[in-house]
Amino acid sequence: MNQPSQNSTKPESDSPGLKQSAPLEETANNDESTNASPKRSLVSGSNFDRSKPDNKNASTMIDVRDVNFYYGDVQALFNVNLTVPEKSVMALIGPSGCGKSTFLRTLNRMNDIIDGTRVEGTIKLENQNIYDPTIDVVALRSRVGMVFQKSTPFPKSIFDNIAFGPRLSGTTSKSKLTEIVERSLQQAALWDEVKDRLSDSAMALSGGQQQRLCIARTLATNPEVILMDEPASALDPASTARIEDLIFELRKQYTIVIVTHNMQQAARVSQYTAFFYQGRLIEVGPTKELFTNPTEKQTEDYITGRFG
């Protein structure tokens, strides 16, 4: 069992197979005014190596260190430490406004387009800090794709929607584009439904199809990581099930980070789950363990439905 990152404040929590993070002190008292506690920064240095995925061959895809995030003067994320192993699904759960979507958007720097935001700390994508000044945001976003809560097909044909990403980087060959469109739609399990009407407007698709189209569109740019922000929250159960099956399939090739409000969904699709509360990462670990045996009281309260 490989492990996602832990930022344990408890050195004794390193028993094999159970390495949830435990930023206890400052979250236990629910004090919003408490900023990142000095204790945590001390800890992240010493416990950091141990928390790395240590077995299987999975290497770290995303490595988040000491990330603080601000909307103007309001701090939205407090000292988040987390690693995401490659080719796995990590679910981010937590009550509304806990910062999980904000955190997701720091991973492909979509927060950059919001005025007055600021990030501290480092986020490494395959050992490269994506907040390094030399990083090209445009290139980064083609490596880290994103699927939004509300499906956002472009008001163009299905073909043009999928071909949009490859065309951005200068692919014009019709045969190449056709090939990419078919492959992406196949991967997103949408090909059979739309193969006869690729030139129809994407807006005419149903909600679930639109969302799979958006996933296919993301796949067309050949990303390494796919971020999903509640991709199924506006869909009916059948469409949700299809999206979940799709996520399960995509995990074989891609690293996926998914925000969800639906804990059953997190349990169904993810190998790792991170619980956010009030801008802090409370606990992270293998999904099964986090749901059956959470170490933190807040996590337990949340997953048992006592708040949030």
Next chain:
Amino acid sequence: MSNNRGEFNSKINSRHRTSKLFELFCLSAVLLALVVLCVLLFSVISKAWGWVDVDFLTSHHSRKPEDAGIKAALWGSLWLILLTGLFSIPIGVGAALYLEEYSRKNRLTTFIQVNLSNLAGVPSIVYGILGLTVFARMFDMFPGEQQSVMTISLLITDLSIPLPFGPTLITGAMTLSLLILPVVIISSQESLRSVPPSLRHASLALGATEWQTIRSQVLPAALPGIATGVILSLSRAIGETAPLLMVGAASFITATPGGIDGMGDILTNPGSLLEVPFSKYTCMPMQIYNWVKFAKVEFQEYVTSAGIVVLLGVLLLMNATAVYIRMRFQNKIQW
């Protein structure tokens, strides 16, 4: 309970009456506007009847009312609008794109925004004075009785640019551009703002640059709105008299700008196109304004009306174009 019901319904008749009264008020407002418009159109058209014909469109002004035509003014107006569009569309849409898509909200952009709204409300005569100082006279930087002429040698012909511009088409077009720019910018901003942000986010998240996002997502979606705003602004410009009076549109002129009377002239002498911006000119509102001042009653009554009908006709054509562009592009975007 039943008592409460009764209390609640006791005024129901008067409430319905008030509602009906308001509907009547709105209806009469519409009817009043319609009646005024119809009376206006009827009086103008009935006077112009028999006066608007091909001859009217193709002859120059004459002392005899029955020979007088609007040719110079019609061509002048068309060139004026073309040039005004050439100046104001790239600048206006560019400014709107910068303000909406690139700039971050700060004190400077707020200041610009407030002043755009203020500029949109400035009377047109003020723009006339501005145009006179800046374009027609160029701050008197070129003293002397004689106009200086800057000659640029192009491949087929020489381009002579009078400095300062003086009372030429380019002065008029630049002045009108300044006049409509605030409105063009504001209406373009409005239609850019109506493009859902999710479209931009989706495009950026796929690794598009700002320009690629604007080019392939934002502009196509905003284009119908932008085109409508631009054409309505140009329609306003075509009817303007006051600023052109200031920058010296000619009262009477018997030559079309660049001497171009039709496509044939452009083909046989393409160089004349370059002369157009630096020609003396007049335009339809000016021509109409001058006819009204004539002593002969035929000019005051019939020739004027005929001119107004032509002006209205051009306006209607432009507005129809706006509708057409709007529909065409909306169909192109497959919402």
